[in-house]
Amino acid sequence: MNGLVGRASSVAAIAAVLVLMVPAVAAAQADPQKAALAQTLFEEADKAMNAKNYAEACPKLEKVVELIPEGIGAKETLADCYEGAGRLASAFGALVAVEGASVRAGQADRAQKARDRMAALKPRVATLTIELGDSAKGVTGLALKRDGADVSSAEIGLPVKVDKGEHVIVATAAGKPGFEKRITVADGEKQTVKIELTGEGGTTPDTGPKEDGGKKDGGTTGPQTGKPDTTTAGETNFFSPLRIAGLGIGIGGIAALGAGIGVGMHAKSLYDESNETGGCSADTNQCNGQDGVDLRDDAVMMGNVSTGLVIAGGVLAAGGIVMFAVAPSDKVEVGLGPGSLTLTTAF
Template identity: 35%
Template sequence: MKSGVLFRSRARAAGLAACILTTITGAPGARADAGDAKRKADARALFEEARKLTREGKYAEACPKLAASLQLNAGIGTQFYLADCLEHVGQLASAWINYLEVVDATKAAGQKAREEYARARVDALQPRLSRLAVVVSDEARRTPGLEVRRDDAVLVEAQWGIAVPVDPGPHKISATATGAKRWETTAAIEREGQTVTVTIPPLERAARTPTQAASGPPAASPLAGTVLLPSTASPPSPEPRATAPEKPAGDPGSPLRTAGLVTGGVGLVGLAVGAGFGMTALSKNREGTGHCDVSNAGASKACTPEGGALLDESKTAATLSTVSFIAGGVALATGAALVLLAPPARKADPRGRTDAAASVLLGPDGISLVGRW
């Protein structure tokens, strides 16, 4: 009888675990597939609209749509058309970079014909590229904390002095350093094949703030081993010396009292758990007895399989209730003893709290221990 009930319980638990596992592992995959399909559909719609605009010669409107399509769903074809579009609007450096990436992608994919075509476009753009070099003077290099930027992108030292391809238009160059004024200028790229060089001069020192000026240089400290002689001028009137407030001593009874409150709280939880198991035991016993026939003035008892299982569960709950009551009582008594043995609490420090408290909350969702110390 017991083995049959146990088998059915394990079967139900295994089925429930399988359902939960399927829900956890299956749902995110389905959502990811749906999101991927939507992203690809959006990318395709943007690509088709951009191709329509390029056939109408509206490259300035088509380029942003191709860039958005490429961001949603990266593809060699989309990137090639983006490079072609950027070339038509005069952004030759951006077109050149995209052609180079197409060359790398087609080479990795083994698409020889497309690789050769993209490489030919790279070679054709090479002499038309405009370039910008940012040179840092020796004096500026020695400035502590120097940071150089081109169009808000930080240039590391290895990039200084290198002429790199840039698109036409204005480009902001700036330099900042510790204790120096910010230096900034704008370099204009106006035609194809143009190379512009910008040199960062020595940076000016930042003006001292009024607070820094009033403070002046720091006073010189006497050399080690020297004795300062009193001044011949009339000594200043003595000023009352401020007495530092005494640091309040810690409360020696606080750790013991805290331990007692925590232990007592655990004991209350144990008693509450024991009461819960006790009520469960009574309930299971009444329900199981209803499935049994008592004869011979209670000397023998014939029960159905379900009634026998309920009575077994009642015995288990009763045992757990007894154990919980014993453990809770011991913990509660120990906590009370610790609180009684703790020295009296000091008055609370106005800058901090020395009191402690703990409480047990019983609710429909479980038992909680809440405290502060």
């Protein structure tokens, strides 16, 4: 019976250690090369932002979000960069992404802050509506592009949010003359371009002076031109991705050390019990009964488990300390969701 109890205790101890070490293993699985590249890009973007060099900062921040897509703070920073650069539609799209990510992470205050910023930006954002004239309606194979990006049929007639500046609308269809229109919009303007395919064939792009293309009221949120909105940022924090990994590994190592000591103490108690009640001799290491033999076997097994845990725990703890010590500080997002705690970097 004592042998069965000892074996059951050892299995329980090992299972407990495995559960405790899961966070450390998960933290160690982060791609350190991506994290290092994202950190370098963010640091350079931060310098450019401080110098108000948004043309240099925004592309770097876009790449950071591509590398660390779960970072909510990074999206906030990219929204700041877009707004500073005067790209209000892009900033609005970035804040939409911030709101959605915040809701998924259970960060209600952050989501509301994004909504408030969106509400403040909306009257200042320009819109551009594409409509089909009579000569373009029902044309088979009609292809529309806005600034080189495809325009779907669902976008026709919608006031799409666009950044201020020049935009190019192109329409083509087999056997029909082409259409090209260049139009410049300012912040807050609502403009409309009507597609007309006229003439006897061939492409006849509009190369004349830039025109308003008409005015049209609107305000509904539509798809945005250019690259999908990706964004970034976060409050400065002592923790970087490497420090987070080091902390997780160190905690796992400490847990393993504690478990190893506990298992070792249990092994010692089994050894003492084999001497006291199992008929074993500490001097000759011989046992007179099967109970004593089982107790000794369990004590040896538990001792081996204890030794392994202590060694592994020491290595993990030391490695975690080194990672934590050498890692540069960065930014980190801590999200508390339903039944989960998430740590995501935001450079």
